[in-house]
Amino acid sequence: MDNILQNFVKAANQGDFSLDITLNVNGTLVTGTTVSAKKYMQSLSGTFDGGNEISQKLSEKLSRTSDINYSQEEIRFIHLENAQVYNGDAQPTPSEGSFHWRGKLEEVDGFFLGRIDAK
Template structure:
């Protein structure tokens, strides 16, 4: 795993640090802005909070997971917001809107600073 990329993720998990990145993952390009694991978990929690009983239970579990101090955890995942995935064609997925993306750091083949602009 790339120590530079690991340090970017560590900085995101420790505080209010974000960075536009594009990752090469198994031939696809994943582009977005780094966010902390805490922010990622909070976003997922909000997604489920207004659903049925099972959804609300998931929301509570994810909310508790967001309280973990990820700054001191082993770094295994990278989290991006406003993510888009390019897989061999000119249109990203999703082509409209934005979403959070989570990927294994040890699956990243390479990266560059900056995001791909779909426009």
């Protein structure tokens, strides 16, 4: 696992640190802005908020998960907001809008600072 990338994730989890980054994951490029695990969990929780009873339970569980002190946890995942995935020469997924993305740090083959702009 890359110590530099791990330090970027640790900084995002410990404070309000964000960084535009593009990751190479098994030949696919994933571009976005780093966010803390807490912010990722809160965003995911909001996705289910306002739905049926099962959605509400999922939202509450994810909300509780966001309260974990991720700055002290072992760093295993990287979280991106406004993420897009590029596979070959095709248009990014999603081609419109944005989403949050979560990936295993050990699966990242390389990275560069900055985002890919499809425009």
